[in-house]
Amino acid sequence: MQLAIENYTVTTALGLGRDALWRGLSESRSGLSPCDFEHADLDTWVGAVNSCDGDPLPAELEHWDCRNNRLAELGLQQDGFLHCVENAKKTYGADRVGLFLGTSTSGITATEHLYRQAQDGLEPDDFSFECNHEYFSVAGYVRTRLGLSGPAMVVSTACSSSAKVFASAARSIAAGFCDAAVVGGVDSLCLTTLYGFNSLQLVAAEPCRPSDANRNGISIGEAAGFALVVPAQVSNGVSNSGGNKPSVMGWGESSDAHHMASPDPAGRGAEAAMQRALTMAGLAPRAIDYINLHGTATPANDLAEGRAVVNVFGTETPASSTKGWTGHTLGAAGIVEAAIGWLAIEKNWKPQSLNTVSVDPEIKANILLQPSAKPVRHVISNSFGFGGSNCSLVLGWLP
């Protein structure tokens, strides 16, 4: 099933909403900054959304308060998304709009805080397991905030989570469980991922340099992104601004069956994900104009992904990772990079691999070191995660 994107929004370290993302991309301006996250003492750079420290949640929803749900709220307020959801509720009924959100750590900052309080001999204050810690917390919050009563789920497959939500939403619609869906991903900075990736020696001390010969790890970022999707055949194909609507033309999911924390060096799972997405979209590899790589900037990921890309597309198709702009937003990476794919199509513009100086000679894919302003009709976006979870999305216009 092809999905029409009725509206989408993303909030990243480059700012609030998709215009801020586009400005950052087109100005080659990274959103990364030295890590000053509370209680973190690590020599690394992060892609922080500073304003999510600020505004609390609406008063009647304050029991959901945690950094992740604040970031979700901030994201929901951009690009007229709330209004768009209200319209969808009127059209389809609140009980026929599904909710499919990706996250890897949900509200674990609240749990980290709880343990610090306990360490200091304090009684836990207003902690709620259901509203803060649980994976479903972000969906519980967004469902309540949007007044949706259709099927709701969290997909949590580490860094592929918010790519896979498109697949889950599409098959739920195909099964008749709902008629439209809010999909997205929200992951926020926390000590668990900062110190966890650091323990695996996967965190770079400098801004990440995807595909670079001297790359040495990730820069962790945070983001919230949402899209309202309906089946392409029921969409009128014209966006609010009168332009064409973007779409998800196909997806491919696969498993590495190799290792929990490192990719199959041969990239077989990644290759299967890309092939399946192309097959579903009905496109030959040469129809893809730009590949948005998972491109975490770890030595192992970029090498394995490069192999898989060359096996599917050869060495010509322009490719880049955009994690030098946003950092690796983990469970939100899928939706952030889908948004970058739609922007690339809308603007006929391919982003370069920001911060990359010289491409690793072992990586034979066509890594863009400069932006390219050439027509972009179809994009493939890769999202791969721990546990060997792979998802590729083929993005395009509605016909």
Add this chain to the structure above:
Amino acid sequence: MMAKQMKAYVHGVGLAAPGLPDWQTGQAVFRGEVSYQAEPIVANKIQLLPRNEARRAGLSVRLAFQAAEEACVGINTATLASVFASSAADISIAEKICSDLADPAKSVSPTQFHNSVHNTAAGYWGIATGCREPANSVAGGIDSFLVGLREAWALLLSEVESVLLVCFDTEGSGLLHAVRPSIHASCALAMVLSRKESGAVACLSDLSQTDMAPTTFDNAELEHFRQHNPAARGFALLSALAAPGKSQVVVESRQGSLALSVDPLA
């Protein structure tokens, strides 16, 4: 458009819970042939994983594997898609990591970190079976069983012929357990569902949203378990699978309960 109709055939069932250590015992208990005795569950050693990985796996992975391995006896797992559903995945690892992070040294174990992701069980299952098919890992709070069942159902309808559904939730310990008093015990259950009839033990059909009262247990202990562990919400369906004849089950959910017909095949 309402839910599309489909027959999903059950090809295997697995169970790992206190007093319900395997599906054979589960069938006898659910049929009322033996009384329910909540003896602690001891998770088996994982046979399918290399020794190092098996040693590192936490209770949630071991229980999920125990149920999944039982459900998959005689089934080719190398080409089987899967859905793993859990509200909290490996809660004991989250407890350990948050506790370590509260310490000034903030020393996190790298193995525990990569095993802290929700899809750890799905990832290890792929490694154990060599399966590169899609695997999803989903959460729905107390409704995680229903969320997993719906995802598996939708996969069967449009994308795959067979799917393994595994639901698990563990009790955890320490502070995270103290702030989650509603959880009861640790539990995993699994089912292989397929559109293929040959070799099936039961047929599921007529899946629909319902306002009917959920299917409950007369036995107070089992009913408490069903209400207080997300995976145990699936006991109602397992009980109907154990029954001699056709019945209708209502799986409870705050998202709207689901009714389905369960027809055990002779």
